[in-house]
Amino acid sequence: MKRRDKIATGFRLPELTYRVWKVWRRNFDVFMKTWKVNFFPPLLEPIFYLVAFGFGLANFVSNIGLPYTQFVASALVAISVMNSSFFECTYGSFVRMYYQKTFDGIIATPVSVEEVIAGELLWGATRSMISSTIVLGVIAAFGLISSPLFILVLPIAFLGGLMFSSIGMCFTAIAPNIDFFNYPAFLFITPMLLLSNTFFPLSYFPSALQNFAIAVLPLVHQVSLTRGLVLGNIEPLTLLSIIWIGAVTLFFFILSINMMKRRLIK
Amino acid sequence: MSEVFIRAGHLFKSYDDVLAVDNVDFEVFKGECCGFLGPNGAGKTTTIKMIHCVLPLTSGSLTVAGMSVSDKPREIKKMIGVAPQEENLDPDFTVITNLLVYARYFDLPKKEALARAENLLKFVQLEEKRNVIIDQLSTGMKRRLVLARALINDPRILLLDEPTTGLDPQARHLIWDKVRGLKKQGVTIILTTHYMDEAAALCDRTLIMDHGKIIEEGKPADLVKKHAGEDVLEVDFDPEVMRMLKEKFPEARLETVSDRIRVFTDQPHGVFEAFLKDFPSRGATIRNANLEDVFLKLTGRELRE
Numbered sequence: 001m002k003r004r005d006k007i008a009t010g011f012r013l014p015e016l017t018y019r020v021w022k023v024w025r026r027n028f029d030v031f032m033k034t035w036k037v038n039f040f041p042p043l044l045e046p047i048f049y050l051v052a053f054g055f056g057l058a059n060f061v062s063n064i065g066l067p068y069t070q071f072v073a074s075a076l077v078a079i080s081v082m083n084s085s086f087f088e089c090t091y092g093s094f095v096r097m098y099y100q101k102t103f104d105g106i107i108a109t110p111v112s113v114e115e116v117i118a119g120e121l122l123w124g125a126t127r128s129m130i131s132s133t134i135v136l137g138v139i140a141a142f143g144l145i146s147s148p149l150f151i152l153v154l155p156i157a158f159l160g161g162l163m164f165s166s167i168g169m170c171f172t173a174i175a176p177n178i179d180f181f182n183y184p185a186f187l188f189i190t191p192m193l194l195l196s197n198t199f200f201p202l203s204y205f206p207s208a209l210q211n212f213a214i215a216v217l218p219l220v221h222q223v224s225l226t227r228g229l230v231l232g233n234i235e236p237l238t239l240l241s242i243i244w245i246g247a248v249t250l251f252f253f254i255l256s257i258n259m260m261k262r263r264l265i266k
Numbered sequence: 267m268s269e270v271f272i273r274a275g276h277l278f279k280s281y282d283d284v285l286a287v288d289n290v291d292f293e294v295f296k297g298e299c300c301g302f303l304g305p306n307g308a309g310k311t312t313t314i315k316m317i318h319c320v321l322p323l324t325s326g327s328l329t330v331a332g333m334s335v336s337d338k339p340r341e342i343k344k345m346i347g348v349a350p351q352e353e354n355l356d357p358d359f360t361v362i363t364n365l366l367v368y369a370r371y372f373d374l375p376k377k378e379a380l381a382r383a384e385n386l387l388k389f390v391q392l393e394e395k396r397n398v399i400i401d402q403l404s405t406g407m408k409r410r411l412v413l414a415r416a417l418i419n420d421p422r423i424l425l426l427d428e429p430t431t432g433l434d435p436q437a438r439h440l441i442w443d444k445v446r447g448l449k450k451q452g453v454t455i456i457l458t459t460h461y462m463d464e465a466a467a468l469c470d471r472t473l474i475m476d477h478g479k480i481i482e483e484g485k486p487a488d489l490v491k492k493h494a495g496e497d498v499l500e501v502d503f504d505p506e507v508m509r510m511l512k513e514k515f516p517e518a519r520l521e522t523v524s525d526r527i528r529v530f531t532d533q534p535h536g537v538f539e540a541f542l543k544d545f546p547s548r549g550a551t552i553r554n555a556n557l558e559d560v561f562l563k564l565t566g567r568e569l570r571e
Contacts (some may be wrong), residue, residue: 022370029367030358101354107320108348109371109419110340265322266281 014114014257022111023119024126026102031127042084042131046076046138053199054142064201066231073144074227075198077135077153078160081226082219084131085124085161086189089168090181093120097172103264117260121165121253128161129154139230147232156229156242160222163245166252167218173259196220197227221245269296271423271454272317277326279312279478286312288478289326299445299455301469301486303462303557305565308475310458311351314425317456318346330423344372347421349412351428351458357400361392361411364400365418372419379418386414390444406437413444424448426457430464442467462557472557476565486557493563494555499529499538502549510545523567530559 031038054069061068096102103116136153139145171184196202196219202210213220221241228238272294279287287309294300302310315321316328319339328335330342356364362383369379387393390410395403403411409429416424426445430438445468449455459465465472466486473483482489501507503525511520511529518531526549531537538552 019371025370026356026367029363033358100357101352102356104320104350104352105354105356105368106371108318108343108346108350109368110343110373111371112339113320265320 027123042134073139074230078222080131081128085128085164089124089165124165125161132157163249169256301465301472304475309478347416494559501547
């Protein structure tokens with residue numbers, strides 16, 4: 001008799017239907033209601049960064065192989081991918097799950113828990129794509145895009161967004177309260193934002209640290225892909241990054257849905 | 267009335283170390299309004315959640331319209347409307363959008379969803395609040411909107427988990443009217459409530475749950491007659507009166523609650539009047555026995571939680 005319980009709640013590949021998009025659509029509708037507020041941060045933040053680094057810090061930096069502002073610009077796109085999806089699927093999803101009981105409402109309909117979470121993850125990925133589009137627009141305006149391949153940054157932003165959404169959702173699945181997200185934000189996101197080939201080349205690290213960063217830091221790969229596409233120099237390492245992101249996304253996508261199912265279905 | 271619509275057999279549900287539903291069997295018939303009564307923690311909400319397929323069973327069987335909740339959750343959820351205990355309207359949307367977004371989860375075409383939503387707003391008297399954000403609704407309005415939302419898929423089964431908790435009498439009676447109307451339309455209704463007058467007013471049949479088990483079931487009037495008799499005498503506590511009562515009604519059940527004696531007997535109307543004529547007692551009242559008497563007799567007076 002115990003086995004029946006297992007079938008419903010045990011670890012498995014999520015069974016998803018088109019209903020995932022109804023959950024996505026719900027979040028999209030909310031986003032569009034307040035689109036002005038939502039568009040400002042990804043628009044203004046890179047401008048501040050570019051002004052600070054381009055007019056300021058760039059004067060102190062030489063011999064990294066390209067203009068420093070250009071180096072930073074593609075990192076800003078990758079950072080916006082990380083931030084928008086990670087925070088959407090931690091703070092955003094937690095509010096919907098815990099305070100608004102939105103998920104409880106939806107799972108009383110033919111939409112399943114797995115579809116609710118998958119919809120949230122896809123929505124997080126979409127937010128990453130929206131943000132990166134805006135940031136790309138900003139760096140284009142600053143004249144920092146040098147390859148037509150840059151258009152491929154958008155699907156890569158979606159994929160990377162799905163990865164950071166899924167990682168964030170794992171934290172949501174174990175968060176006892178909303179303040180808990182300070183831990184991943186300060187122990188995971190902030191250091192990654194600073195140390196992932198973003199504001200200085202990874203090669204300045206000792207090689208052990210370099211290897212560590214390449215092995216475990218998702219943002220390293222998001223930056224490497226984005227920079228390759230924006231600057232138009234695709235290297236073997238860039239291809240490795242696609243595989244790395246693809247594999248990690250798949251792993252955390254399945255894991256996070258299962259962890260959330262465990263949290264929501266007792 | 268005799269067709270079984272929902273059937274549970276040897277139903278168990280356990281959380282980590284708590285047995286929330288403990289070997290429960292019940293049937294709900296098509297078109298009836300069936301009340302689940304019980305103290306907090308009795309297992310009512312857990313049972314409801316298993317019926318609409320959001321909680322998996324630990325063991326046993328549970329079928330809705332002949333389909334097992336474990337095998338056909340989507341099909342079952344399509345035909346059920348749920349008004350949960352905890353209000354979970356979408357605060358990011360207006361009243362009408364709440365209904366429209368919810369309709370989308372049921373695959374309703376846009377046009378039909380809008381027509382139904384407008385109708386339902388009329389039904390629960392919220393037309394003027396159509397474009398208001400959820401935050402600005404009163405508790406009563408929110409409950410009405412939750413009811414409207416539960417009806418958006420034109421359900422054959424309606425699950426109402428404490429639909430009137432925290433409402434003022436006007437709002438309660440409005441909900442009651444709506445529930446009666448729906449019953450007339452043939453909707454099968456399962457209702458949980460802590461208000462015994464509500465159960466007596468709405469339910470064809472009630473199941474009383476305690477500690478995860480169903481301890482009694484029947485029509486409200488029959489249960490009252492069986493467990494509390496017809497009349498109840500209440501008098502202020504006095505040892506002398508108590509002695510007299512015991513002498514006069516040896517078969518009766520005497521209960522002392524906060525300085526009042528309550529006397530339950532299965533004797534017919536009129537016996538208490540005769541007693542009071544002979545022994546006028548302080549603060550004496552004779553009232554009809556009710557479902558609350560039954561409930562307290564069966565589940566005790568001990569506080570839960």
